[in-house]
Amino acid sequence: MTSPIRPAEVDRTSPVPLYFQVATRLQELIERGEIGVGDRIENEVDLAERLGVSRPTTRRAIQYLVERGMLVRKRGVGTQVVHPKVRRPVELSSLYDDLRTSDRTPRTEVLKLEVVPAGGEVAAALEIELGTEVTWIERLRYAGGEPLAIMHNAIPMDLIRLTDRDLAEHGLYELLRRAGFVPRIATQVIGARSAGATEARILSEKRGASLLTMTRTAWDAGGRALEYGSHVYRASRYSFELNLSAG
Amino acid sequence: MTSPIRPAEVDRTSPVPLYFQVATRLQELIERGEIGVGDRIENEVDLAERLGVSRPTTRRAIQYLVERGMLVRKRGVGTQVVHPKVRRPVELSSLYDDLRTSDRTPRTEVLKLEVVPAGGEVAAALEIELGTEVTWIERLRYAGGEPLAIMHNAIPMDLIRLTDRDLAEHGLYELLRRAGFVPRIATQVIGARSAGATEARILSEKRGASLLTMTRTAWDAGGRALEYGSHVYRASRYSFELNLSAG
DNA sequence: GTCAATACTTTGTCATGACAAGCTGTCGAA
DNA sequence: TTCGACAGCTTGTCATGACAAAGTATTGAC
Structure with a gap:
């Protein structure tokens, strides 16, 4: 027994x-x-x-x-x-990590990488003064040869210096961790909306197609805001899977 | 200090x-x-x-x-x-509980309540034989006077005996808990798709509007499957908020 | 035979004591 | 001035012992 x-x-x-x-x-x-x-x-x-x-x-x-x-x-x-299907709680991982661990060979195209003053939404999320300069990233993520998501990120300037090549080859979280900034806590909001004309074109979807949206802010253990992200995913190709456990 | x-x-x-x-x-x-x-x-x-x-x-x-x-x-x-904005991990609560704790006076209309043999998807989720009888529920959830979500649930017959009135006045999880079945772990998948004609009419949306979808299976501490749910939400009125923390 | 009281098993809570390990600041030597 | 050794502070690990509380099984009375 x-x-x-x-x-x-x-x-x-x-x-x-x-x-x-x-x-x-x-x-x-x-x-x-x-x-x-x-x-x-x-x-x-x-x-x-x-x-x-x-x-x-x-x-x-x-x-x-x-x-x-x-x-x-x-x-x-x-x-x-208990039931073995259900294991650990939700993990704090990036899309890149998710894809890589599940075989779907991710590829990243960096659409934009620049330093801009923070707008209202970004400033509020990162808890910095309006207009403070942040690194702004726009990426297109492919999986299995198909476009999957458009990702927008803002990162406080003083944290890390990013290059196109880094971003093309590594996940953002991986880069942050390597620089000594370990995301520990995050809040994210998952919603949906219809694709605009530009988005549809980039993602190879029809205009009006359903997109999953996710915005997230991540902090390190000391409560320092590391990253704000606002992403859209093709709902036809992607969904979020969560494992929950209640104490 | x-x-x-x-x-x-x-x-x-x-x-x-x-x-x-x-x-x-x-x-x-x-x-x-x-x-x-x-x-x-x-x-x-x-x-x-x-x-x-x-x-x-x-x-x-x-x-x-x-x-x-x-x-x-x-x-x-x-x-x-650490940063006080970020609190506990995701909670295992129902939409009803969510709404009630946030003021938005939920109301529930029971569209269907019957006993049916489990189809493939339901049987797989609840880990029962295909064709085993389950309680099948369809509900329309209102918040603040507006339709918000269409909810489908399947529950193993032997767990609980439900009435229209119970369901109209209480959340499903509340009823389960009261019957001694405490959901402890769950897996849920969040996605999106466009509304069909019927769904759109019921939810007061236009046809083709984006809907958030969520399917969930919940188990009790002993690994017994309690509930399978397949829900659609109006993306214009609802989103999922999650707080994550990494060990 | 049925049901309630009792005994037993198992986890939950708490105290006391001890040493290890990692971080920080101080102090002294070069 | 600079840098390394050291001391002190704080959390991390571990042992032993004791009693409480909850659930299960047994026993006994009716």
Whole structure:
């Protein structure tokens, strides 16, 4: 019934925290199906004793997986494996990353890259003074040889110096991260509207076709605004997929 | 510099866990602006001593707020308040709840409520055999006197017995919860398309107008599929707002 | 046979103590 | 003046021990 972790699998000489070793091992067992959906895992106390670690440590390991949506605890009952289809919460990733991890060979064409004074919308989103100079980017994103999205971004001037080539070859988030600015939190709004004539032409759609719109502002851990984006996607070729979990 | 919690504010006779009392109080101070953005909060050890609780307890309180994106910890430095605009991760709530909490007095018209055999899409989403009977619901949701969305839902027959009146007066999630089925995880896909003639008429839109589409499957903690929904929203009146945070 | 009280299992909360690890500022040597 | 070593501060990890609370199974009375 149980496929327990063996005591030999925790290594006290490793710099990796014990709770994380236990959590990782548990996760493997679950993902590999050795502990099936709905199965109860060994209780905290026994597991701790058997592995020779303290209960808080096993508890923390389990907690880690609970937060990632793999396990569910019930007091008086035990800890169960939940449906494997549903894993982690929504991720903070860019379209480029999304496409790359899913095989659809992205290509980027930089339509515009310039420094302009921030307009009202951009200034409000990035929380800077109206007219402050920002880097303004317009890109056309292809996937599988077809145009997929028109992307507009504004980035505070002092963060990073971008070139056409960087942008053509890397995702914006990747570039930001590389420069030491790690997006941690973001708000985004997803809506829809009809394509205007220019948009339609660029995206190879008919005029009036439905477009998905997404605007996003991203901040780093310190609350510094990193990026404002306003993008439109061909609804015929793209949709947003979200995994939610409620505490 | 700090606006600390006073010891009198933790109540050991309360059934509310100490760590939660501390977390709630801290959250209040932050939301009220008494601890500003970027400020460091009192360190764990001092805070624990001053409040007369243990360090693990204060630690857990802080951890709680870190997970909700209000605080950021740095070893060797301290714990800082992050941008207050960005709050919790996406919530698992229904449109009805969303509207009600934001003043826009929802009204629901039940267009259809019947038991039908599950078609391919529904069966796949709910993970049941093709042809298994499910409760099928079609509703028209109004907000502020205007039609806003057409909602289709399929629910496994054995979960709950629904009436027109229930549905007109309560959100579906509310009804599910009341029957003891708590949605915990969900996957949803957001897209867009143009309105057909019938949809346009029902929603008071022109034919070809952009509609936001959202399909969702929700599961309870045990991995049991509770609901499949396929909804269309007037893009001119509605958009999805998400708050993301990355670990 | 049915139902309520009880015992048991399992997770939830909390305290105390200890040491490690990462960051920052200070102080001294070159 | 500059830079490295060091000390001190703060969070990170871990152990041990104890009791509470919730859910499940058993037992016993009727």
